[in-house]
Amino acid sequence: xxxxxxxxxxxxxxxxxxxxxxxxxxxxxxxxxxxxxxxxxxxxxxxxxxxxxxxxxxxxxxxxxxxxxxxxxxxxxxxxxxxxxxxxxxxxxxxxxxxxxxxxxxxxxxxxxxxxxxxxxxxxxxxxxxxxxxxxxxxxxxxxxxxxxxxxxxxxxxxxxxxxxxxxxxxxxxxxxxxxxxxxxxxxxxxxxxxxxxxxxxxxxxxxxxxxxxxxxxxxxxxxxxxxxxxxxxxxxxxxxxxxxxxxxxxxxxxxxxxxxxxxxxxxxxxxxxxxxxxxxxxxxxxxxxxxxxxxxxxxxxxxxxxxxxxxxxxxxxxxxxxxxxxxxxxxxxxxxxxxxxxxxxxxxxxxxxxxxxxxxxxxxxxxxxxxxxxxxxxxxxxxxxxxxxxxxxxxxxxxxxxxxxxxxxxxxxxxxxxxxxxxxxxxxxxxxxxxxxxxxxxxxxxxxxxxxxxxxxxxxxxxxxxxxxxxxxxxxxxxxxxxxxxxxxxxxxxxxxxxxxxxxxxxxxxxxxxxxxxxxxxxxxxxxxxxxxxxxxxxxxxxxxxxxxxxxxxxxxxxxxxxxxxxxxxxxxxxxxxxxxxxxxxxxxxxxxxxxxxxxxxxxxxxxxxxxxxxxxxxxxxxxxxxxxxxxxxxxxxxxxxxxxxxxxxxxxxxxxxxxxxxxxxxxxxxxxxxxxxxxxxxxxxxxxxxxxxxxxxxxxxxxxxxxxxxxxxxxxxxxxxxxxxxxxxxxxxxxxxxxxxxxxxxxxxxxxxxxxxxxxxxxxxxxxxxxxxxxxxxxxxxxxxxxxxxxxxxxxxxxxxxxxxxxx
Amino acid sequence: xxxxxxxxxxxxxxxxxxxxxxxxxxxxxxxxxxxxxxxxxxxxxxxxxxxxxxxxxxxxxxxxxxxxxxxxxxxxxxxxxxxxxxxxxxxxxxxxxxxxxxxxxxxxxxxxxxxxxxxxxxxxxxxxxxxxxxxxxxxxxxxxxxxxxxxxxxxxxxxxxxxxxxxxxxxxxxxxxxxx
Numbered sequence: 001x002x003x004x005x006x007x008x009x010x011x012x013x014x015x016x017x018x019x020x021x022x023x024x025x026x027x028x029x030x031x032x033x034x035x036x037x038x039x040x041x042x043x044x045x046x047x048x049x050x051x052x053x054x055x056x057x058x059x060x061x062x063x064x065x066x067x068x069x070x071x072x073x074x075x076x077x078x079x080x081x082x083x084x085x086x087x088x089x090x091x092x093x094x095x096x097x098x099x100x101x102x103x104x105x106x107x108x109x110x111x112x113x114x115x116x117x118x119x120x121x122x123x124x125x126x127x128x129x130x131x132x133x134x135x136x137x138x139x140x141x142x143x144x145x146x147x148x149x150x151x152x153x154x155x156x157x158x159x160x161x162x163x164x165x166x167x168x169x170x171x172x173x174x175x176x177x178x179x180x181x182x183x184x185x186x187x188x189x190x191x192x193x194x195x196x197x198x199x200x201x202x203x204x205x206x207x208x209x210x211x212x213x214x215x216x217x218x219x220x221x222x223x224x225x226x227x228x229x230x231x232x233x234x235x236x237x238x239x240x241x242x243x244x245x246x247x248x249x250x251x252x253x254x255x256x257x258x259x260x261x262x263x264x265x266x267x268x269x270x271x272x273x274x275x276x277x278x279x280x281x282x283x284x285x286x287x288x289x290x291x292x293x294x295x296x297x298x299x300x301x302x303x304x305x306x307x308x309x310x311x312x313x314x315x316x317x318x319x320x321x322x323x324x325x326x327x328x329x330x331x332x333x334x335x336x337x338x339x340x341x342x343x344x345x346x347x348x349x350x351x352x353x354x355x356x357x358x359x360x361x362x363x364x365x366x367x368x369x370x371x372x373x374x375x376x377x378x379x380x381x382x383x384x385x386x387x388x389x390x391x392x393x394x395x396x397x398x399x400x401x402x403x404x405x406x407x408x409x410x411x412x413x414x415x416x417x418x419x420x421x422x423x424x425x426x427x428x429x430x431x432x433x434x435x436x437x438x439x440x441x442x443x444x445x446x447x448x449x450x451x452x453x454x455x456x457x458x459x460x461x462x463x464x465x466x467x468x469x470x471x472x473x474x475x476x477x478x479x480x481x482x483x484x485x486x487x488x489x490x491x492x493x494x495x496x497x498x499x500x501x502x503x504x505x506x507x508x509x510x511x512x513x514x515x516x517x518x519x520x521x522x523x524x525x526x527x528x529x530x531x532x533x534x535x536x537x538x539x540x541x542x543x544x545x546x547x548x549x550x551x552x553x554x555x556x557x558x559x560x561x562x563x564x565x566x567x568x569x570x571x572x573x574x575x576x577x578x579x580x581x582x583x584x585x586x587x588x589x590x591x592x593x594x595x596x597x598x599x600x601x602x603x604x605x606x607x608x609x610x611x612x613x614x615x616x617x618x619x620x621x622x623x624x625x626x627x628x629x630x631x632x633x634x635x636x637x638x639x640x641x642x643x644x645x646x647x648x649x650x651x652x653x654x655x656x657x658x659x660x661x662x663x664x665x666x667x668x669x670x671x672x673x674x675x676x677x678x679x680x681x682x683x684x685x686x687x688x689x690x691x692x693x694x695x696x697x698x699x700x701x702x703x704x705x706x707x708x709x710x711x712x713x714x715x716x717x718x719x720x721x722x723x724x725x726x727x728x729x730x731x732x733x734x735x736x737x738x739x740x741x742x743x744x745x746x747x748x749x750x751x752x753x754x755x756x757x758x759x760x761x762x763x764x765x766x767x768x769x770x771x772x773x774x775x776x777x778x779x780x781x782x783x784x785x786x787x788x789x790x791x792x793x794x795x796x797x798x799x800x801x802x803x804x805x806x807x808x809x810x
Numbered sequence: 811x812x813x814x815x816x817x818x819x820x821x822x823x824x825x826x827x828x829x830x831x832x833x834x835x836x837x838x839x840x841x842x843x844x845x846x847x848x849x850x851x852x853x854x855x856x857x858x859x860x861x862x863x864x865x866x867x868x869x870x871x872x873x874x875x876x877x878x879x880x881x882x883x884x885x886x887x888x889x890x891x892x893x894x895x896x897x898x899x900x901x902x903x904x905x906x907x908x909x910x911x912x913x914x915x916x917x918x919x920x921x922x923x924x925x926x927x928x929x930x931x932x933x934x935x936x937x938x939x940x941x942x943x944x945x946x947x948x949x950x951x952x953x954x955x956x957x958x959x960x961x962x963x964x965x966x967x968x969x970x971x972x973x974x975x976x977x978x979x980x981x982x983x984x985x986x987x988x989x990x
Contacts, residue, residue: 325947357914360979361949385864409864424875424990428894429982433857436865437875449867 048161055164237275244268245292268292272299279475282464285482285518288553294570301570302467302474308353309369311395312342313430314402317363319344325358336369339544342402343372362429367395370465370567370577374456374513375399377540377565377581381506382407384453387499389442389492392419394426396458401432410435411449415442442492446499453507457496459489459525461516465576468569482520489514489525497533502584510535510582515575517568519552522578526564527557534586537563540579545572548580811850811865811873818883822847822854825889826880826899828940829953833902853882853990854889856898875990893952893977894989896942900950903942905932907956907973914945917952918980923973925966935960941973952978 044052244264247254251261265287273283276299290298312319319335319342326333330350336343344364346353353359354366380386380400391397391412400410412427412435414420420439427435440448442457462485463473493512502508512529514521526548529535537560548564550557564580814822827834837856838845844859850873857865857877865876878898881891891899909917913927929946937959943951955974963972982989 355983357918357945357949357951357979360918360982361951362979363949409861411864411868420874421987421990424879425982425986427875428878428989429979431897433878433897434861435875435877436861436868436873438868439872439874440868448869448872449864 234275237271241268241271241275241296244271245296248292272296276303277471277474279478281478282474285464289517289519297570298568301568301573302471305468306368306569306573306575308346309336309367309372310344310346310353310364311340311367311372311399312344312364313362313398314342315406315431316361317358322358322363325363326356329356329358331356339376339542340369340372343369345369360429362431365395365398365426365430367399368575370515370572370574371395372399373540373542373545373565373567373577374458374511374579375403377513377542377579378454378456378509378511379541380404380408380454384408384504384507385451386410387445387452387455387496388412389445389455389457389496390414390460391437391458392416392423394423396456397423397435398427398430398432400456401427401434402430404434406432406434408434411438411452412436413438413440413442413445415440443495445495450499451501452499453501453504453509455496455500455510457492457510457512459492459512459514459521461485461489461514461521462518463515465515465517465567465569465578467576469575482518485516486520486525489521490528493525493529494532497529497535497582497584498589500582500584502534502587508584509538510584511540511579512582513577513579515577517566517576517578519549519555522566522580523549523552523557523561523564524555526561526580529582530558530560532590533584534588534590535582535584536560538581538583539563540565540581542579545579548578811848811855811862811870811876814847814849814854818849818854818887818889819847821883821887822880822889825891826895829891829899829904829942830902831904833904836902837898847880848876849883850876854880856880856895879990891953891977892989893979893981896950896953896977896979899953900942900944903953905935905939905941905956906944907931907935907941907954908944908946908948909951911946914951917943917975918978920975920978920980920984922957922971922975923954924968925963925970925972926968928963928972931956931960931963931972933960937962943973943978950979952976952980 244267248261248264248268251264255261255264269280269283269287272278272295273280278286278299286295286298312322323333323335323344326344331353332347332349333344334347336345358364359366375396378400380403382404384404385408386400386404388397388400388410392414394412397410397412404410410432412423414423417439420437423437427437438448462477462482463470464477467473496510496512500508500510512526516522526537530537537558540563542565545565545567548557548561548566550559550561561580564578567574567577567579569576823834826837830837845856846859846862848855848857848862850870855876855878861877865873878894879892880895880898881889883889907923908929908931909923909927910929913923916927917923923943932941935941935956937956939956939959940953941956942953945951952975954976957971957974958966966972
């Protein structure tokens with residue numbers, strides 16, 4: 001049969017007849033040029049043959065002496081080029097061009113060297129040549145080279161072939177600088193050839209450069225958009241998505257003239273919706289939430305399911321025993337991560353992971369990684385009373401029970417009777433004995449039963465974080481759904497907060513979590529709760545995850561929302577999640593006014609007039625400005641408080657419940673400021689709030705409340721005379737409250753003025769901040785209309801200093 | 811939710827005693843607190859007093875489950891033990907049966923245990939004695955009634971039933987709806 005021209009066929013090697021016939025023989029034998037001169041003699045001319053013979057004789061002595069001087073000047077040129085070519089040809093795709101280019105370089109370089117050394121360099125070249133051949137299996141390249149070398153031989157005559165020269169030099173160089181070859185390689189990449197340069201750059205830069213060579217992306221005209229809807233070609237759409245993202249990344253440089261950014265964005269939105277099958281509303285929300293590069297990653301991540309994870313039930317087994325048992329059954333698994341002591345991630349399994357005897361015996365629970373986080377944040381302790389408001393299917397409840405070691409009591413509640421069955425099943429299977437399961441609407445707590453140490457609210461949500469589990473969410477969610485969810489979540493969260501017992505010895509915490517990434521369901525709801533109840537956000541204890549947003553588009557949230565955590569499928573490889581941990585510091589509920597924001601704005605107008613009048617402004621008064629919402633509450637609480645405030649340094653022995661409203665008032669003020677005024681004044685207030693709140697965290701509720709009482713007092717002083725003393729008192733009281741936590745009766749601090757001075761500092765600072773800001777713009781709007789007679793906030797500075805003076809005197 | 815009457819208590823204790831005998835006392839007098847049985851919707855629940863106090867606040871129609879469900883009273887006032895009681899039966903069981911790995915799956919599907927699947931059996935098990943079924947790795951799989959005494963088990967042919975199935979952990983997956 002005739003020889004088939006098959007490039008993939010391996011060339012025959014060896015001394016056989018067939019090997020000699022194939023091109024491959026030449027390649028192989030060329031390696032041993034010096035050793036086997038027979039084959040070479042066919043290719044070489046007579047002169048070359050003589051030279052080869054000479055070489056064999058003299059190569060032992062000459063190279064060393066000649067090469068060493070050569071090696072130094074040459075490194076930048078030929079040998080490097082060849083060497084680089086040799087290295088690169090072995091590895092790179094575009095090696096052919098490089099190799100040829102290297103050959104091209106080689107020839108001019110040797111020609112310059114030819115004057116310097118003759119025979120030796122030729123030897124070098126030949127040897128190097130052979131090395132190159134040896135390293136290069138591509139028949140074509142060898143072929144070219146052979147032809148060239150032949151022609152070269154005839155041309156150069158007595159001189160060494162360039163390859164021989166290069167080989168010599170390379171030998172020297174290799175011996176001398178074996179270590180540096182990697183560095184040289186990188187240098188070579190730049191120097192080697194001008195021809196190979198642009199091609200290499202293209203490869204190195206990847207996709208971006210490719211676009212440069214091709215036609216620039218042109219935004220299709222508006223008419224084309226409709227065409228696509230009818231018959232979308234996904235390949236085209238995908239390509240267009242990538243192009244538009246690339247352009248938008250560097251819009252200034254790559255934009256098409258006359259096309260606005262919004263046109264590109266619209267096009268991108270439509271393409272993404274087509275390609276990933278999203279509804280327009282949800283995609284718009286996602287585009288608001290993520291920068292473009294992340295958006296594509298997020299959408300991609302939603303197409304792929306997250307890895308299966310399970311949680312060891314420590315009530316019945318240990319993680320390593322369980323892992324061993326499952327591995328014996330044929331499950332491929334690994335510990336979940338450093339952050340989890342009970343989690344395992346399953347890569348693949350030969351048995352159904354939800355039906356193994358270990359599963360049925362209750363040794364583990366299939367649970368998403370992100371669902372383990374809220375319990376780690378809540379950190380339930382033994383012998384506590386815990387409420388789980390939306391417990392189905394029971395994974396989080398059982399985790400809490402295992403952390404509590406079946407002590408204490410958990411009330412597991414859910415509004416959905418069908419899903420409650422799975423709760424019962426799971427809890428019994430896992431051996432949880434300290435749970436009561438009920439079927440209430442979560443909003444009915446705490447009327448049914450309250451006073452829990454900790455509460456977990458895993459609120460029903462739109463499910464935009466678990467799109468990979470339920471792709472229907474892509475299209476069936478719209479504005480109304482999100483708002484309805486948000487409304488329900490707000491109600492549930494308020495009920496949950498009311499069910500927590502703030503005076504619990506070990507608790508007083510609430511964790512709110514959703515499996516959604518929408519700001520309307522997460523930060524907005526949390527912010528709402530901060531305004532409406534006496535709670536504050538505390539760190540979750542999770543050291544990874546993205547911080548919650550403190551502002552989003554036109555909304556501004558409380559700065560403590562940075563303590564909340566967000567998780568995304570594309571960054572953390574777990575379901576989208578949001579976790580916020582609250583600490584309740586008072587059991588009383590601040591009474592909210594109806595139409596707070598409406599009343600706030602008119603008081604805005606009042607305030608500038610009021611400010612110049614009164615002389616008795618104090619810091620609390622300033623704070624009281626923001627307490628428009630809690631006006632009624634303040635009024636209620638003033639009367640009992642008043643008596644205590646009459647004494648200059650009297651102890652305020654208000655009940656905890658009353659006192660504890662103060663921080664909420666302040667919070668409300670702060671947050672209302674954020675809501676209503678995006679002015680620097682509000683921000684300064686917030687900064688101060690957070691500063692002060694940070695201090696307050698460590699204090700007992702009483703301390704905080706005493707400060708609040710001072711503020712309350714300031715809000716609506718009934719008598720003119722009283723305003724003086726309260727103005728004086730409240731700073732002292734507030735300062736007193738800032739003292740270290742070992743003072744449980746802060747207001748009895750007649751002495752310790754120095755101490756009082758110190759806590760004053762932040763207030764003063766903040767006060768000054770505030771006052772610096774206030775002259776600029778209109779006053780923050782939240783001033784109660786009743787307080788027209790009360791000392792205006794602007795005078796806080798004076799009163800504070802006066803207050804300080806008074807304290808010093810006393 | 812109400813405490814059990816005398817009659818109901820007697821019936822239930824008789825049933826449980828079939829599996830754990832006099833160890834039943836350990837269920838009632840526990841060193842770590844007072845535990846009690848309560849009846850709710852014809853089901854008997856076992857829980858500590860703390861839980862009972864909290865559950866007292868919840869109205870009857872909204873209460874789904876408390877503590878551990880041991881079983882239920884049928885319409886004819888017989889007591890039927892559920893698999894959910896296994897966690898309390900297993901540590902106190904007097905008569906145990908171990909089944910081979912190959913027969914585990916069959917038992918978990920609700921089938922009786924054949925002689926071919928029998929691994930070990932406690933000595934002097936009498937016929938129709940309540941037994942708890944374990945896997946060879948000592949994981950409790952369920953409970954049943956011995957069809958043959960230990961002596962008879964040795965003699966009988968491989969296809970004969972040695973343990974009648976009554977409850978197994980596979981019911982958590984198979985009969986999720988009937989658990990409550």
